[in-house]
Amino acid sequence: TQPPLVLGIETSCDETGVALYGERGLLADALYSQIDMHAEYGGVVPELASRDHVRKLIPLIKQCFANASVTSRELSGVAYTSGPGLVGALFAGASVARSLAYAWDIPSIGVHHMEGHLLAPMLETTPPSFPFVALLVSGGHTQLIKVNQIGDYQLLGESLDDAAGEAFDKTAKLLNLGYPGGPALAACAKNGNPERFNFPRPMTNRPGLDFSFSGLKTFALTTSQQHALDEQTCADIARAFEDAVADTLAIKCKRALTQTGLSTLVVAGGVSANQRLRKTLDQMAKEISAKVFYPRHEFCTDNGAMIAYAGYQRLLAGEFDELSIKARPRWPL
Numbered sequence: 090t091q092p093p094l095v096l097g098i099e100t101s102c103d104e105t106g107v108a109l110y111g112e113r114g115l116l117a118d119a120l121y122s123q124i125d126m127h128a129e130y131g132g133v134v135p136e137l138a139s140r141d142h143v144r145k146l147i148p149l150i151k152q153c154f155a156n157a158s159v160t161s162r163e164l165s166g167v168a169y170t171s172g173p174g175l176v177g178a179l180f181a182g183a184s185v186a187r188s189l190a191y192a193w194d195i196p197s198i199g200v201h202h203m204e205g206h207l208l209a210p211m212l213e214t215t216p217p218s219f220p221f222v223a224l225l226v227s228g229g230h231t232q233l234i235k236v237n238q239i240g241d242y243q244l245l246g247e248s249l250d251d252a253a254g255e256a257f258d259k260t261a262k263l264l265n266l267g268y269p270g271g272p273a274l275a276a277c278a279k280n281g282n283p284e285r286f287n288f289p290r291p292m293t294n295r296p297g298l299d300f301s302f303s304g305l306k307t308f309a310l311t312t313s314q315q316h317a318l319d320e321q322t323c324a325d326i327a328r329a330f331e332d333a334v335a336d337t338l339a340i341k342c343k344r345a346l347t348q349t350g351l352s353t354l355v356v357a358g359g360v361s362a363n364q365r366l367r368k369t370l371d372q373m374a375k376e377i378s379a380k381v382f383y384p385r386h387e388f389c390t391d392n393g394a395m396i397a398y399a400g401y402q403r404l405l406a407g408e409f410d411e412l413s414i415k416a417r418p419r420w421p422l
């Protein structure tokens with residue numbers, strides 16, 4: 090039999106991601122971002138997202154095969170994101186993945202989007218070893234998870250309201266920084282004075298590992314209403330917001346590491362691209378002699394590589410889909 094090789098497909102939101110992962114590692118990875126299209130509307134338009142996934146999937150799959158110089162005959166499985174995410178977008182990826190697997194007579198497997206994110210650092214040359222604490226910070230989730238092994242996850246804490254990325258996006262919107270908000274706010278915060286405003290660090294002065302970020306957005310709104318919103322004030326608010334999010338996440342990560350007795354932290358999801366957050370977490374880890382692992386920049390946000398990797402591991406463990414096509418807009422890890 091030939092060595093295992095898996096095609097991965099990601100379509101949960103506004104990025105169409107395709108990749109090939111096999112015994113020799115990551116062989117190809119292609120991404121089409123719909124960001125420019127959605128930017129016109131100030132956010133993701135679900136119907137437009139689904140249509141674009143349908144349009145882009147086959148060209149991206151062809152591109153991956155060409156780049157890796159492999160053919161469909163060498164494939165041993167197809168993995169796709171089956172949730173959580175936008176239901177129409179998920180169905181676009183699931184239908185293509187399941188149809189191709191059927192035509193090629195190989196198994197397919199639905200992968201949890203957040204499992205993909207949390208395994209993304211495994212694609213690096215020095216991957217973390219199990220067990221570790223994972224901080225997942227994306228547009229839809231903020232979670233602390235104890236990862237014992239692939240497939241063995243224990244939720245330690247999560248956001249009770251807005252996800253960290255959502256808070257970035259909403260705060261960026263009220264500061265008129267455009268979409269997507271995270272990178273825009275981070276760029277603006279670069280010129281900000283960290284001493285001018287002091288935002289709260291929500292839920293840090295009581296025990297537990299849950300988060301709450303909606304208050305920070307409100308704090309940003311109130312602060313912006315109390316001052317003339319010139320360029321400098323905007324940057325100062327952005328910096329104060331970013332510092333508050335980074336500090337809050339670092340305090341809870343430190344608590345999670347202490348509580349579990351672990352010394353490895355994995356940070357993944359769109360917000361893990363944030364440089365301020367990385368600096369703050371690296372500093373915290375240094376103090377307690379822990380090690381932090383991040384995905385490379387392009388694998389922080391949604392991508393096909395993390396889905397191909399997670400699917401490869403699951404198929405190798407003997408798992409595969411039943412006959413019905415599944416898309417789960419909500420799905421606990």
Ligand code: KG4
Pocket residue numbers: 102226227228229230253254255257258269270271272275358359360361362363364389390391
């Ligand atoms: O993981 P992801 O691509 O999609 C979801 O699964 O949600 O994460 C997207 C989120 C968005 O909220 C975006 O604003 C945020 O990640 N993000 C950032 C940065 N890059 C992306 N937030 C802060 N700083 C960044 N550099």
Ligand code: ZN
Pocket residue numbers: 202206227228358359390391
């Ligand atoms: Zn994501």
